[in-house]
Amino acid sequence: MSEKITLPLTIPGGQPAAAEVPVGGIAQRTYWQNVWRRIVRDPYTMACAFVLLLITGAALFAPWLGLPDPTQSNSGQRLLPLVSPGHLLGTDELGRDMLSRLIHGGRLSLMMGVTPVLAALLIGGALGLSAGFLGGRTNMLIMRLTDVFYAFPSILLAVAIAGSLGAGTSNALLAITVVFIPPVTRVMESVTTQVRTMDFVEAARASGAGSFTIIRIHILGNVLGPVLVYATVLVSVSIVISAGLSFIGLGASPPAAEWGLMLNTLRESIFLAPLNAVLPGFMIFITSMCFNLISDGLRSAMDVRL
Amino acid sequence: MLNYIIRRILYTIPIALGVSLVVFSLVHLAPGDPLSAVVGEVDQKMLAEMRASFGYDKPLPVQYLIWLGNALSGDMGYSLRSGAPVFEMLMNAALNTITIGIAAALAGFLAGAVVGMLAGYHHGTWLDKAVSAIAIAGVSVPHYWLAIILVIVFSVQLGWLPSMGAGSAAAIWSWDAWKHMILPVIALAAIPSAIVARTARACVMEILSMEFVEALRARGLPEYRVLLHVARNALPTVLAVMGLQFAHLLGGSILVETVFSWPGTGYLLNLAIFDRDVPVLQGTILLLALFFVLINLVVDILQTWVDPRISRG
Numbered sequence: 208m209s210e211k212i213t214l215p216l217t218i219p220g221g222q223p224a225a226a227e228v229p230v231g232g233i234a235q236r237t238y239w240q241n242v243w244r245r246i247v248r249d250p251y252t253m254a255c256a257f258v259l260l261l262i263t264g265a266a267l268f269a270p271w272l273g274l275p276d277p278t279q280s281n282s283g284q285r286l287l288p289l290v291s292p293g294h295l296l297g298t299d300e301l302g303r304d305m306l307s308r309l310i311h312g313g314r315l316s317l318m319m320g321v322t323p324v325l326a327a328l329l330i331g332g333a334l335g336l337s338a339g340f341l342g343g344r345t346n347m348l349i350m351r352l353t354d355v356f357y358a359f360p361s362i363l364l365a366v367a368i369a370g371s372l373g374a375g376t377s378n379a380l381l382a383i384t385v386v387f388i389p390p391v392t393r394v395m396e397s398v399t400t401q402v403r404t405m406d407f408v409e410a411a412r413a414s415g416a417g418s419f420t421i422i423r424i425h426i427l428g429n430v431l432g433p434v435l436v437y438a439t440v441l442v443s444v445s446i447v448i449s450a451g452l453s454f455i456g457l458g459a460s461p462p463a464a465e466w467g468l469m470l471n472t473l474r475e476s477i478f479l480a481p482l483n484a485v486l487p488g489f490m491i492f493i494t495s496m497c498f499n500l501i502s503d504g505l506r507s508a509m510d511v512r513l
Numbered sequence: 514m515l516n517y518i519i520r521r522i523l524y525t526i527p528i529a530l531g532v533s534l535v536v537f538s539l540v541h542l543a544p545g546d547p548l549s550a551v552v553g554e555v556d557q558k559m560l561a562e563m564r565a566s567f568g569y570d571k572p573l574p575v576q577y578l579i580w581l582g583n584a585l586s587g588d589m590g591y592s593l594r595s596g597a598p599v600f601e602m603l604m605n606a607a608l609n610t611i612t613i614g615i616a617a618a619l620a621g622f623l624a625g626a627v628v629g630m631l632a633g634y635h636h637g638t639w640l641d642k643a644v645s646a647i648a649i650a651g652v653s654v655p656h657y658w659l660a661i662i663l664v665i666v667f668s669v670q671l672g673w674l675p676s677m678g679a680g681s682a683a684a685i686w687s688w689d690a691w692k693h694m695i696l697p698v699i700a701l702a703a704i705p706s707a708i709v710a711r712t713a714r715a716c717v718m719e720i721l722s723m724e725f726v727e728a729l730r731a732r733g734l735p736e737y738r739v740l741l742h743v744a745r746n747a748l749p750t751v752l753a754v755m756g757l758q759f760a761h762l763l764g765g766s767i768l769v770e771t772v773f774s775w776p777g778t779g780y781l782l783n784l785a786i787f788d789r790d791v792p793v794l795q796g797t798i799l800l801l802a803l804f805f806v807l808i809n810l811v812v813d814i815l816q817t818w819v820d821p822r823i824s825r826g
Contacts, residue, residue, distance in 0.1 A: 351527070351531075352531075354528055354531075355528060355531030355532060355534075355535060356535070358528050358529075358531070358532045358802055358805060358806045358809070359532070359535075359764070359802050359805060360760060360761045360763065360764020360765060360801070360802075360805050361761070361764070361765075362761075362764055362765040362767060362768070363764035363765070363767065363798065363801050363802065363805075364764075366767050366782065366786070367536070367539055367782075367798045368539060368542075370782070370785075370786035370794070371539045371540050371542050371786075371794070372542055443653055447653070447655045450655060451655065451657055451768050454657055454768065454771075455767070455768060455771050455783055456787070457786070470657070470658060470661070474661065474772075477661065477664060477665050477669055478669055481665045481669060481670070484661065484665070485658075485661065485662060485665065488655055488657075488658030488661060488662075489658075491655045491658060492650075492653060492654055492655060492658060495653040495654075495655065496649065496650060496653035496654075498653075499649060499652060499653045500649060503649070
């Protein structure tokens with residue numbers, strides 16, 4: 208390793224930057240290269256990324272892993288304990304293989320965790336950007352509307368929407384998306400409003416940059432860090448809430464393999480096979496925690512304050 | 514400051530109206546008539562009569578105004594299932610939810626604040642690392658899963674505590690009633706205590722790096738009194754976080770109440786959803802959301818009162 212001093216440096220109002228002062232005459236690194244280096248050297252973030260990759264990879268390739276059919280029930284082999292021959296993690300209340308169901312369950316659970324966040328980022332991002340960039344009445348209208356939805360605790364709003372629309376995966380997805388739009392709008396609006404009035408945006412405008420260029424380069428450039436950190440936290444919340452909806456019967460429906468639903472149907476078996484009954488929740492917990500830890504890692508690597 | 518408080522209170526009115534509108538429209542998002550799901554196959558004439566008696570034959574905006582007007586005077590209609598007045602059902606359920614809510618908030622706040630402040634004070638030690646690890650686990654834990662684990666350990670395996678219901682409703686102060694509360698309260702307190710611990714830790718660390726702490730030490734103040742100063746400075750932030758967590762806790766109790774069959778608002782809401790009992794559904798969501806608005810208001814005002822610098826505008 209060559210000697211160098213890293214000066215984390217945030218130009219007030221400017222793009223966050225880290226100036227590298229090369230002592231031994233090394234090429235300078237960009238801000239994102241520095242962020243990447245800090246992330247790679249953070250053992251917790253890397254460990255979590257590895258676990259998530261494992262869970263996601265297994266879920267994605269589940270049909271090709273040679274696992275037993277996750278919906279194939281077998282009345283003669285109900286609630287086999289963990290480490291049974293042929294069933295590494297035992298079987299559930301209908302004799303279905305737990306390992307296969309947990310891995311297959313990741314498909315639906317992860318999808319239900321990530322999709323609402325992506326949708327909310329798109330919709331809330333556009334709303335917040337318009338509110339912040341246009342200001343005035345548009346801002347008033349959008350932000351006051353946001354305030355109304357903010358007046359609901361997130362789980363209550365999700366349950367209320369999903370409960371009114373009726374059970375089903377797509378209704379649950381819609382419900383969670385609606386829950387996440389207001390906070391994303393707020394983050395986006397506050398950053399946009401801050402950046403919009405900065406001198407360098409004024410300078411860019413004076414030198415002939417159009418609104419589109421300013422949004423693309425200056426605003427999106429500045430908002431990327433905070434939004435990325437925030438989105439990872441939201442995924443962690445989203446996984447817990449979406450599984451929670453399935454848990455009370457509002458999300459995925461049987462016989463689908465989904466962690467929250469599995470936790471629900473196995474609840475009656477806590478007397479006979481407590482360990483089997485706990486496993487699906489453990490998957491929700493680990494996945495959610497990994498996203499949380501990665502968010503913490505990103506936050507400190509990018510020096511974001513939310 | 515008074516000015517701020519008055520404006521803050523006035524601002525709550527449009528929010529509350531917006532909330533009521535959202536609640537009303539939400540329930541009417543569902544396809545079909547609220548009655549047809551409940552009464553099933555009856556002859557059309559009878560259905561029309563029932564519809565008229567419940568007011569479901571009027572246009573939606575009129576229905577909204579009537580519903581709002583009635584709700585404001587404490588009349589929230591009657592359950593389509595049991596025929597009981599919704600207001601009465603709600604008050605009984607709300608009492609149960611608030612009971613475990615307050616207990617969980619107190620437990621979560623005390624545990625989180627003490628542990629978090631200690632961790633922040635002993636920054637970098639094993640204690641700090643252990644607290645941080647538990648806190649991050651606590652923030653991400655699905656509380657309904659934690660509830661199931663608690664039931665498995667303390668009810669099924671050890672047989673110490675009951676796993677369902679609220680016990681003898683007659684005596685709140687009996688040991689039996691307390692026994693029924695312990696597990697739901699722990700499950701509810703987990704997330705708030707973790708969030709409070711994280712906030713308290715960060716807050717104490719920030720305050721410890723301030724100059725006034727050094728000045729206090731330079732004057733020869735004993736360490737425990739320095740810690741008292743730090744705690745006092747951290748308190749407003751931690752309290753505000755706890756206030757918001759309390760509000761979230763009441764809304765989030767749906768899942769925990771379902772696990773424990775705790776007869777609170779969450780359990781009522783869950784039943785109403787699957788019974789498609791529209792008046793109960795509307796009433797419960799409205800009550801919980803308005804409670805949330807109210808707590809947010811109180812937290813804001815308290816925070817301004819504790820630390821006038823916050824008073825915006």
